[in-house]
Amino acid sequence: MKRIYIREEYCMGCRLCEIHCLVQHSKSREIIKAYKGEYPKPQPRLIVEEKGYLSFALQCRHCEDAPCLEACITGAMYRDRETGAVLCDEDRCVGCWMCIMVCPFGVISRNLEGKKVASKCDLCMGEETPVCVRNCPNEAIVYEEKT
Amino acid sequence: MAKKTVPSEFIIERDDEKCITCQVCCRMCSNDVHTYDPELDEVNSDSTKCVGCHFCEMLCPTGAITVKRNPSEFKINANWTARVINDITKQAETGGVLLTGMGCDRPYPIYWDHILLNASQVTNPSIDPLREPMELRTYLGRKPDRIELESSDDGPGIKTQLGTQLKLETPILFSAMSYGSISLNACISLARAATEAGTLYNTGEGGLHRDLYKYGQNTIVQVASGRFGVHKEYLEAGAAIEIKIGQGAKPGIGGHLPGEKVSEEISQTRMIPEGTDALSPAPHHDIYSIEDLRQLIFALKEATRYRKPVGVKIAAVHNVAPIASGIVRAGADFVAIDGIRGGTGAAPTVIRDNVGIPIELAIAAVDSRLREEGIRNQASIIAGGGFRNSSDVIKAIALGADAVYIATAALVAMGCHVCQKCYTGKCNWGIATQDPYLTKRLNPEIGTRRLVNLLRAWSLEIKEMLGGMGINAIESLRGNREQLRGVGLTDTDLKLLGIKPAGEAW
Known part of the structure; x- marks a missing residue:
């Protein structure tokens, strides 16, 4: 499957990926409105790790043997048959946070926007390229199929 | 107060x-x-x-x-x-002393903007480069005085032994910018772009980083007054060697890379201790005459078994034509001339803005002088110093240059906004800096792509302009000053440039 790959040597830590991710997962999908007019504030589905000059954007790796799938007690966490992406069915999610506990990358977070559900990268379903990749000014994250 | x-x-x-x-x-x-x-x-x-x-x-x-x-x-x-x-x-x-970076920004006349190109109308056909082949390939190096042919059973051949030539797919090279003055990612971008576009880039005086040896066939290695990073493998790594005497932004002035920028990698590449200032003396301490220069040229040729062209780079100064003549007679295979608008990583503002002459006048003076002396074929002329677009390039070639060096334009292609603060080492674009937080901002893949695009765009435009003149090879335009006309220039300017005023026919 097509995955997001990190090239940390080019990540400058600007966090534009985070900003565009937040906007993509907001109600309005308009940047100024998402930041200034939506309460509770929408949250990004990725994290930017930083230590010294090393930084990189990290989002769900959509693991082949995803522990979150096994840990999910309601079956909310599922693998999309078409794309292979690991997604969370928010209607089924009860917010037990087992997925957060088992995620080896720490890329699932609590959604604080409304109903208590798990919040994670959905590869911007419906978009050709995830917005974090599309908006990275230095191509430090790429979306491609690697064999 | x-x-x-x-x-x-x-x-x-x-x-x-x-x-x-x-x-x-x-x-x-x-x-x-x-x-x-x-x-x-x-x-x-x-x-x-x-x-x-x-x-x-x-x-x-x-x-x-x-x-x-x-x-x-x-x-x-x-x-x-x-x-x-x-x-x-x-x-x-x-x-x-006030410091600055990039090239002279004072409003001296830019002669390119007072020179117009010709085009074909009725009496000679123009050529459509989209339909017909158009040749930009350029060979730099010493050309023989005459060509002798011989015929054998395999057909005709060239009897004359030709010196090594540098083959360029377009008459534009990347000018010298050292690793130290610019980041390694910027050097990698230039090296890869030169390789992809079939041209050359120049290491500047900072030596050659070990990761860049693989681009050797598209590299001109420089030997400057500090002799940083010069050793046998370095000389043999490049396609040609350039002795740097001067630089357009600071003729007569040496260089100074502050110790803070001399990181471990730079110290290894330059072969100096980490954290020490890299001082390039103003003159080469072994060159005080044309005869001394000849010794260095031949020492370098000897060291590389006469397999590589050796050129000399000078700043365009008042006496540029006789100096260039001396350089050619000293055995140089190409002469690089850098005009007053040539850039730098750091120079005293007063020098950058007040010393030297515009490249347009220098090209005309040197080309005329070498022709008069009958030695124009012995060396190629590479002109540099503030080339902004393809029309500047084509005008330079019509004035008499063989090829053009670009550096500021290349930096702008990589993101540079010409803020002239290269000497601070805080370049936000990741170009003129060694700070690891900043250097990673220049992704060499993007840099390479943008540089190749720039060369491609300029080459296409040059082909269009050539076609308009009814010329199908850049060779036929070289030194063809009849294709140029001056507007708004004085008689003296026109005389020095060797061109007619606009309105005057052949």
Whole structure:
């Protein structure tokens, strides 16, 4: 499957990926409105790790043997048959946070926007390229199929 | 008098309705202009620190930032301009030489803008480069006085032994920029772009990083007065060797890479201790005459078994034509001439802005002189110094240059906004810096792509202009000054440039 790959040597830590991710997962999908007019504030589905000059954007790796799938007690966490992406069915999610506990990358977070559900990268379903990749000014994250 | 400071050059306008306090600007500005106030949830900008590089403006996701020139003005005075007053103020504070980067920004005449190209009409057909082949391939190096042919059973052949030639797919090379003055990612971008586009880049005086040896076939290795990183493998790594005597931005001046920039990698590449200043003397201490230069040229040729062309780079100064003649007679295979608008990583402002002559006049003078002396074929001329676009390039070739060196244009292609603060080492674009936080901002894949695009675009435009003149090979334009006409130039300018005024027929 097509995955997001990190090239940390080019990540400058600007966090534009985070900003565009937040906007993509907001109600309005308009940047100024998402930041200034939506309460509770929408949250990004990725994290930017930083230590010294090393930084990189990290989002769900959509693991082949995803522990979150096994840990999910309601079956909310599922693998999309078409794309292979690991997604969370928010209607089924009860917010037990087992997925957060088992995620080896720490890329699932609590959604604080409304109903208590798990919040994670959905590869911007419906978009050709995830917005974090599309908006990275230095191509430090790429979306491609690697064999 | 109380401390007097220079007013900020730029002001930053922040549209608070658009600012979402995402703090991208705060994280990215290496000059610490933008700061976030968590108590007020506001981003503040200290314009006094702004250098006008526009990095924040480019990254701001909502377009909330505009960098403008500070409209604050002094009393109008043709003599005591703001620049003059500010320079004096700075020197009164520091007691030091004013430094700057990039090329001369003073409004001296730009002759390119007073030279017009010809085109075919009725009496000779123009050529459509999209339909017919158009040749930009350029060979640099010594050409024989005459060609002797011989015929054998295999057919005719060339009997004359030709010197090594540098083969370029387009008559544009990347000029010397050292690893140290620019980041390794910038060097990698230049090397890869030169390889992809079939041209050459120049190492500058900073040696050749071990990761760049693989691009050797598209590299000109430089030997400058500091002799940094010069050894046998280095000389053999490149396609040609260039002895740097001078640089257009600072003729007669040496170089100084501050110790802070001499990282482990640079120290290994330059072969100097880590953290020490890299000082390039103003002259080569073993070259005090053309005869001395000849010795170095032949020492380098000997060291590389006469397999590589050896050239000499000089700044365009008043006596450029006789000097170039001497260089050719000393055995150089190409002469690189750098005009007053040539750039630098650091130079005293007063030198950059006041020493040297424009490249246009230097090309014309050198080409004419070498022709008069009957030695024009013995060396190629590479002109550099402020080439901005394809028309500057084609005009230079028509004036008599064989090829053109570009560097500022290449940097701009990689992101540079010509803020002239290269010497601070804080380049936000990741070009003129060695700070690991900043160098990674230049992704060499993007840099390479943009440089190749630039060369491609200029080459296509050159083909269009050539076709319009009815010429199908750049060779046929070289030194063809009849294709040029001057507008708004004095008789003396026209005479020196060797071109007719616009309106005058053949």
